[in-house]
Amino acid sequence: MTGSSLRRLLPLVSLLLLLAALGFLSVSVQASRGDADPHYRTCVDECQNTGIIASNIISHCSSLENDSTSAGTSWYTQEALGMQWKQLNCMTDCRYYCMMQREEERRLGGLSPVQYHGKWPFKRVSVFQEPLSAALSVLNLLMHFTGWLSFFLLVKYKLPLRPQTKRTYYEYTGLWHIYAILSMNAWIWSSVFHTRDIDLTEKLDYSSAVAVLGYSLILTLLRIFNVKDAAARVMFAAPILAFVTTHILYLNFYELDYGWNMKVCVAMGVVQIVAWATWAGVTRHPSRFKLWVVVFGGALAMLLEVFDFPPYKGYADAHSLWHASTVPLTYLWWSFIKDDAEFRTSTLTLVKKAR
Ligand SMILES: [Zn+2]
Numbered sequence: 001m002t003g004s005s006l007r008r009l010l011p012l013v014s015l016l017l018l019l020a021a022l023g024f025l026s027v028s029v030q031a032s033r034g035d036a037d038p039h040y041r042t043c044v045d046e047c048q049n050t051g052i053i054a055s056n057i058i059s060h061c062s063s064l065e066n067d068s069t070s071a072g073t074s075w076y077t078q079e080a081l082g083m084q085w086k087q088l089n090c091m092t093d094c095r096y097y098c099m100m101q102r103e104e105e106r107r108l109g110g111l112s113p114v115q116y117h118g119k120w121p122f123k124r125v126s127v128f129q130e131p132l133s134a135a136l137s138v139l140n141l142l143m144h145f146t147g148w149l150s151f152f153l154l155v156k157y158k159l160p161l162r163p164q165t166k167r168t169y170y171e172y173t174g175l176w177h178i179y180a181i182l183s184m185n186a187w188i189w190s191s192v193f194h195t196r197d198i199d200l201t202e203k204l205d206y207s208s209a210v211a212v213l214g215y216s217l218i219l220t221l222l223r224i225f226n227v228k229d230a231a232a233r234v235m236f237a238a239p240i241l242a243f244v245t246t247h248i249l250y251l252n253f254y255e256l257d258y259g260w261n262m263k264v265c266v267a268m269g270v271v272q273i274v275a276w277a278t279w280a281g282v283t284r285h286p287s288r289f290k291l292w293v294v295v296f297g298g299a300l301a302m303l304l305e306v307f308d309f310p311p312y313k314g315y316a317d318a319h320s321l322w323h324a325s326t327v328p329l330t331y332l333w334w335s336f337i338k339d340d341a342e343f344r345t346s347t348l349t350l351v352k353k354a355r
Contacts, residue, residue, distance in 0.1 A: 034116035040102045047094035056097055061090035088198065096124065113310040118258065119197070123314035130194040132315045136323035137191035141184055143327055147334025148180035154338050159345045169348045170341040171228050175219050182212040190323075206261060207248045213268045214244030220272045223340075224279040266302065273299050287339035294333050301325040 047053040051061030103121045125131035155168045186208040193205035218237045227233050273295050280291040304322040311317035
């Protein structure tokens, strides 16, 4: 196959890959079978009442009774909050030990793992509920930080600045700074959420992920259509911003609908991937090969998020592999962004010199 036909095929292949992913979405979003199991339910009830499960004593549960009298008469909200926190810990610990017990029974009976409350049975490590995903989230955070730092140093100190304004020649500097901040924010909450899954951390993780995805969609459109005029930028951004804000409010204050959120996120991801792939195919950008790798890698990685499978050895599930795949892609992505800044700067300064 020649280079040009490959280039023409690339957007099409990415689109097909992602449409296949979208088609399977409805299949992958299913209710959790684990927590519907009566054995599991009885186990959790008993554990919460007695604070004992097999040989484990759940200290959060056993101290609930003593505390309940004082918390009931107390004025102090801190005590009531402390009480709630204990109840929450008692519940999560009981769920965890009952899940592990039930999974061991299922394994001995030759049955495959099932999900509990929408999640696979992960083995804990210290305070980390999903240690691998939490660690990889931190790694992604570091990749964004180092990528952003080297981009910052490049545009600020290495590339020439506009003589009058002392601003960069590259027209997208500010937009990439915001992108870096939103990305790092998303990975911070991702690592917190995979460490401790409660209602609040879950909402923060989902909201931050939607925010960065929506923002990068705006940035994608502005870059590939070369939108430099402020008014035109607002026209591009406004409808997407309005939609993303509404979606975040919906998730937080109306319903955290996983299936719908997944569709929104995949749709926003697909548009970006197809847009970048098409652009990489038609443009003469010197770093378009980096873009191709990121686009293709991103499309394949997205399939991991859609086609879920239970954790290998209790640690590595599809979601954690997805977080692993974004580590090298993030490195390459920032490398492309830096190349783009250099490319635009050299084009603009050359034009200036030629005049
Ligand atoms: Zn995650």
